[in-house]
Amino acid sequence: MKQVQFEKTGRPAEVAFWADVPEPILSADDQVLVRIEAFPINPSDLLLFRGVYPRTPVNGDALGNEATGIVEAVGAGVGGVKPGDRVISLRTDNWRERQVLRESELIRLAPGLGTETAAVLKVNPATAFLMLKDFTALSQGDWIIQNAANSAVGRSVIEIAKRRGLRTLNVLRRGGAADDLRALGAEHVIADNDSLPGRVAELIGEGDIKLGLDAIGGSSTGRLAQVIGPSGTLVIYGGMSGQPSRFDAGQFVFRDLRLRGFWLTKFLSEAPRESIVSLYDSLVTLALDGAFRPEISGRFHISRLREALGHAEATMGRGKTLVTFD
Numbered sequence: 001m002k003q004v005q006f007e008k009t010g011r012p013a014e015v016a017f018w019a020d021v022p023e024p025i026l027s028a029d030d031q032v033l034v035r036i037e038a039f040p041i042n043p044s045d046l047l048l049f050r051g052v053y054p055r056t057p058v059n060g061d062a063l064g065n066e067a068t069g070i071v072e073a074v075g076a077g078v079g080g081v082k083p084g085d086r087v088i089s090l091r092t093d094n095w096r097e098r099q100v101l102r103e104s105e106l107i108r109l110a111p112g113l114g115t116e117t118a119a120v121l122k123v124n125p126a127t128a129f130l131m132l133k134d135f136t137a138l139s140q141g142d143w144i145i146q147n148a149a150n151s152a153v154g155r156s157v158i159e160i161a162k163r164r165g166l167r168t169l170n171v172l173r174r175g176g177a178a179d180d181l182r183a184l185g186a187e188h189v190i191a192d193n194d195s196l197p198g199r200v201a202e203l204i205g206e207g208d209i210k211l212g213l214d215a216i217g218g219s220s221t222g223r224l225a226q227v228i229g230p231s232g233t234l235v236i237y238g239g240m241s242g243q244p245s246r247f248d249a250g251q252f253v254f255r256d257l258r259l260r261g262f263w264l265t266k267f268l269s270e271a272p273r274e275s276i277v278s279l280y281d282s283l284v285t286l287a288l289d290g291a292f293r294p295e296i297s298g299r300f301h302i303s304r305l306r307e308a309l310g311h312a313e314a315t316m317g318r319g320k321t322l323v324t325f326d
Contacts, residue, residue: 010049012309033099041312070084131211132166135258136232140165147215221246222247229255232255309321
C-alpha cells in the first residue's frame with residue numbers, strides 16, 4: 001500500500017513523496033477498513049509541509065485533513081457501517097490508499113452524496129455551520145459580516161445563512177467573484193478597504209451586525225471590528241494575510257465587543273460523539289438539498305501528487321484541488 005509522506009519541511013511539491021507502507025489490517029472489533037477514493041488539499045495541509053503547523057504523534061509519517069472512501073471490511077463489533085458504505089474520516093492522516101479507522105473516527109454518509117461533495121464536507125462546511133451556530137444567537141433577518149467570502153468556508157457561510165434567513169455582508173480582497181457569491185445567496189458583496197465602514201452603513205442603515213467572521217487577519221480584522229454592532233461577536237478562524245490581527249482596543253472596550261477564536265480540530269477532539277454525528281447529519285441534509293457543491297480548480301490522479309500540490313499553492317482561495325485514486 002502507498003501513502004503520502006514527507007521527511008523535511010519545505011515547498012510541498014518538492015518535499016512530498018508517495019511511499020510504500022505495510023497494508024493495514026483489522027486488529028480490533030470496533031475497526032473499519034476503508035478504501036480511500038478522493039481527498040482535497042487544504043491550506044492547512046500545505047502549511048504542515050512548510051512547518052508552519054506542527055506535526056503530531058497521531059499523524060506519524062502521514063498527513064491529510066480530509067478524505068472520503070468506501071468501507072471494505074468491518075470488525076465484529078461494528079454496527080453502524082457495512083461494506084459498501086461511503087464514509088468520511090475524522091482523523092488527520094488520510095492521504096493513503098487504505099486506512100483502518102475505529103467506528104468512532106468516521107461518519108457514514110447518505111448513499112446519494114457524490115464523491116466530490118463528500119470529499120470536502122468535513123472541514124469547510126462544518127466550520128461555517130458551527131460558527132453560525134455556537135457563538136451568538138441569530139434570528140431570521142439578522143446581519144452577519146465575513147471576509148474571505150470567496151473561500152470555501154465563506155461560500156458555505158453564504159449557503160447556510162441563506163437557508164436560515166440570515167443576511168450576509170461579504171467582503172472580498174479581490175474582485176471578480178461577486179456574481180458567483182450573489183448566485184449562492186449573498187445579500188451584498190463589498191470590497192475590503194478603508195471605505196468599508198461607510199459602505200456598510202449605507203447598506204444596512206439602522207441595523208446592527210451581530211456576528212463577524214475573520215479569516216484574513218492584519219488590518220482586515222480591525223475593519224470588521226469597526227462595523228460590528230454593540231455587544232457583537234468577532235470570530236477569528238484563520239490568518240490568510242500572514243499578518244497579525246490589528247484592531248482598535250477601544251472598539252472592544254467601549255462597545256463591549258467579544259473576540260473569539262475557532263478551530264474545528266479542537267471541536268472534533270473534544271465534542272461528544274452525538275454532537276459530531278448531529279453536525280454531519282445536518283450538513284448531509286443541506287448537501288442533499290444542493291448546498292456545498294465544491295468549486296474544483298483542478299482534478300489530479302494521485303500519481304500526479306506533486307503537480308497537484310503545486311496547483312493547490314498557486315490557486316489557494318480560488319477553488320479546491322481534488323486528488324483521486326481512481
